[in-house]
Amino acid sequence: MLLATVTTMAASVYNVRDYGAKGDGQTLDSPAINAAIEAAVADGGGQVLLPAGTYLCGSVRLKSNIDLHLASGCTILAAPASMKAYDESESFGGFPEYQDGGHTYFHNSLIWAEGQQNIAITGHGMIDGKGLTKKDTEKAGQVQGGSIGTGDKAIALKLCRQVTIRDITIYRGGHFAIIMTGCDLSTIDNVTIDTNRDGFDIDCCKYMTITNCRINTPSDDALVLKSSYALKKPVLCEHIAVSNCNITGYRCGTLLDGTYVPEPVGWVCGRFKLGTESNGGYRNIALTNCTFAYSSGLAFEEVDQGRMENIVVSNITMSHVHHYPIYITTGCRNRGPKEVTRMSSARDIQISNVVADDCDSLCSIIVTGMADEPVCNVWLQNIRLQFKGGGTADLVNKDYREQGTNYPEPKFAGWTPAYGLYARHVRGLHVSDVTFSYERPDHRPAIVLDDVHGATLRQIDAQLEPGIEKMVTFRSSGIVAP
Numbered sequence: 001m002l003l004a005t006v007t008t009m010a011a012s013v014y015n016v017r018d019y020g021a022k023g024d025g026q027t028l029d030s031p032a033i034n035a036a037i038e039a040a041v042a043d044g045g046g047q048v049l050l051p052a053g054t055y056l057c058g059s060v061r062l063k064s065n066i067d068l069h070l071a072s073g074c075t076i077l078a079a080p081a082s083m084k085a086y087d088e089s090e091s092f093g094g095f096p097e098y099q100d101g102g103h104t105y106f107h108n109s110l111i112w113a114e115g116q117q118n119i120a121i122t123g124h125g126m127i128d129g130k131g132l133t134k135k136d137t138e139k140a141g142q143v144q145g146g147s148i149g150t151g152d153k154a155i156a157l158k159l160c161r162q163v164t165i166r167d168i169t170i171y172r173g174g175h176f177a178i179i180m181t182g183c184d185l186s187t188i189d190n191v192t193i194d195t196n197r198d199g200f201d202i203d204c205c206k207y208m209t210i211t212n213c214r215i216n217t218p219s220d221d222a223l224v225l226k227s228s229y230a231l232k233k234p235v236l237c238e239h240i241a242v243s244n245c246n247i248t249g250y251r252c253g254t255l256l257d258g259t260y261v262p263e264p265v266g267w268v269c270g271r272f273k274l275g276t277e278s279n280g281g282y283r284n285i286a287l288t289n290c291t292f293a294y295s296s297g298l299a300f301e302e303v304d305q306g307r308m309e310n311i312v313v314s315n316i317t318m319s320h321v322h323h324y325p326i327y328i329t330t331g332c333r334n335r336g337p338k339e340v341t342r343m344s345s346a347r348d349i350q351i352s353n354v355v356a357d358d359c360d361s362l363c364s365i366i367v368t369g370m371a372d373e374p375v376c377n378v379w380l381q382n383i384r385l386q387f388k389g390g391g392t393a394d395l396v397n398k399d400y401r402e403q404g405t406n407y408p409e410p411k412f413a414g415w416t417p418a419y420g421l422y423a424r425h426v427r428g429l430h431v432s433d434v435t436f437s438y439e440r441p442d443h444r445p446a447i448v449l450d451d452v453h454g455a456t457l458r459q460i461d462a463q464l465e466p467g468i469e470k471m472v473t474f475r476s477s478g479i480v481a482p
Contacts, residue, residue: 012046014039016055023053025077028085030057037063045118050074050125058085058151062113062121070125070168078110078131078174081150087112089152098304098336099228099277102136102152102175103203109156110174120164121155129154132174134197134219153179154195159231161185170194171256176201180208182231188213194255196220203228204235204280210242216255217270218263222247222295224273227280227306229336234280234306242287247272249295249322262294268322270295274308276408278344279336281306292318297356299324300349301408303331308346318356324363324410325356325385328378330370331403347376357386361442363410364418368403369425371451377428380421389438391419396444396473400424418448418473420462425451432458441465450475 014036017023021032033048033055040046045065052073060076062068070076079085089105097104106112110129113119132151154173157163163186170177173195180186181203188210193199199215202208203226215222223245227237249270254261262268270292274282281302297318302308308330318325330344346369365385369375400422401413416422420436423429429452436446446462449455449472462471 012043013049014046015049015051017051021050021055023051023055025054025056027056028058028079028083029055030060030085033057033060037061037066040066050076057110058083059087059107059109060111062111062116062119064116065118067120067122068111070121070123070127072124074123074125076110076125076127078129078151078154080131081133086151095232096337098279099230100136102179103181103201103226103228103230103277105152106156106158106179106181108151109153110151111154112156113160114158115160117161119160119162120166121168122164122166124167126169126171127154127173129170129172129174129177129195132172134175136175153177155179157181157183159183163187166190169256171253172196173199179203180205182235183208192256193217194253196252199223201226202237202240203277204231205237205240207239208241210240210245212244214246214255216248216250216252218249218252218268220269221273222270225282225285226275226277227282228277229279234336236280236283236306238283238285240285242272243289245290247290247292247295249293262320268294268296270322271297271299273299273301274311275299275301276303276333277335278302278304278306278308282308282311284310285312287313287316289315292316292321294320294322296323297321297325297327298351299327300346301327301329302344302346303329303333303403303408304335305340305342305344307344309348311349313351314353316354318354319358321356321359323360324366325359326351326354326365327363327410328367328375329403329408330368330373330375331406331408332370333405333407343370343373345373349377350379350381351383352379352381354383356384359385359387361388361390361419361438362415364416365421366410366416367423367426367429370403371425374425374427378426379430380434382433384435385420387419387436387438387442389419389440389442391415391442391444393443396448417444418446419444420446422448423450423452426455427453429455431456431460434460436462438463443468445470445473447472448475449473
């Protein structure tokens with residue numbers, strides 16, 4: 001009985017070397033890897049093993065009941081565009097595209113799957129996307145303005161169920177290191193990403209956990225949830241739990257080599273984000289026990305007529321925060337079918353136990369809704385933020401830009417009127433046990449509330465310059481006394 005069990009287990013492992021893969025970094029090995037996958041599928045599934053070696057690859061097509069296992073010492077190396085080794089991107093079917101090409105096309109990727117179930121990418125090996133493009137100019141059947149055969153993303157999964165990605169490392173992941181659209185019941189654990197564009201893009205997914213990951217993305221978003229129109233209908237991104245992750249914005253490659261070189265001053269991103277593609281919206285999202293360094297902070301953006309609700313964030317530390325620590329906004333970009341007439345909305349958002357230092361003074365905490373559809377019920381509790389300072393007194397009277405149809409990036413709106421918290425068009429803002437301080441003199445008030453009603457402020461400790469008479473400035477707002 002025992003012998004039979006061991007024999008069966010051995011038979012379920014398909015070593016790609018047995019199907020012609022060389023692992024020498026010179027031979028195109030993706031045909032052999034795909035042959036091993038097809039053999040495993042014919043037998044009902046199993047583990048497709050890539051032992052130590054460098055496997056030069058174009059598109060690898062992952063199928064149901066397959067564990068693509070990258071052993072220690074294994075590297076999947078993305079082939080250059082000149083080899084034309086990638087599948088052509090699929091047709092979107094003549095339906096209008098309301099999202100970027102990177103969210104629309106999947107087959108022109110290094111590893112991709114569509115409509116599969118019980119799939120896994122595991123092991124302590126590496127995916128090096130050296131040959132992938134990081135540009136986002138895709139069209140059907142082509143990328144980079146017409147170069148058929150260019151790979152776009154390291155891992156692209158669409159409409160898959162029961163997905164596991166565990167222990168792998170991705171270096172230079174192309175446009176997206178991992179994009180998952182319309183995927184359910186998924187686990188991502190102990191993954192390291194050091195890349196030059198997005199890390200994780202989780203779009204229209206539900207019932208997913210992301211744990212114990214390290215994500216270095218100096219040039220774009222680290223971990224972003226989206227709800228685009230890529231499935232040709234609005235789909236909520238919901239029931240997503242993220243915990244115990246490190247988000248950084250070091251120069252690409254320096255997380256992996258251990259030198260940890262901060263990018264020079266300028267556009268440095270990183271961050272955890274909801275949006276901007278947000279046709280369906282977000283619901284029941286939890287982020288906890290995560291660290292940020294040399295990156296932007298938290299960005300929650302609902303601008304495409306979806307709804308954003310039941311968001312909980314807790315136990316976050318940030319150091320050297322670019323652009324903003326916490327940003328919550330709604331707007332009416334409305335990138336979607338014109339017959340949809342509902343307004344974007346946001347409600348029931350709770351952020352607690354946050355400590356951040358060296359925050360860019362361009363933006364305070366920002367919470368902004370729309371005059372006809374205010375953000376409702378936001379809790380900010382037990383937060384300590386230290387800013388760089390430097391704001392001038394005239395900024396308190398600044399007519400801060402309404403979000404409207406603009407792209408929701410605070411740097412385009414410029415300095416906020418308050419150095420600690422600026423809120424506008426909000427109903428139900430509850431702030432307690434919050435400390436704001438700065439390194440250089442800042443002549444703005446700590447808090448400005450503009451068209452905010454039902455606000456409660458308790459235990460606010462804020463540094464103020466001499467001559468600043470009020471910690472809180474009100475504009476058409478109502479406050480509930482503690």
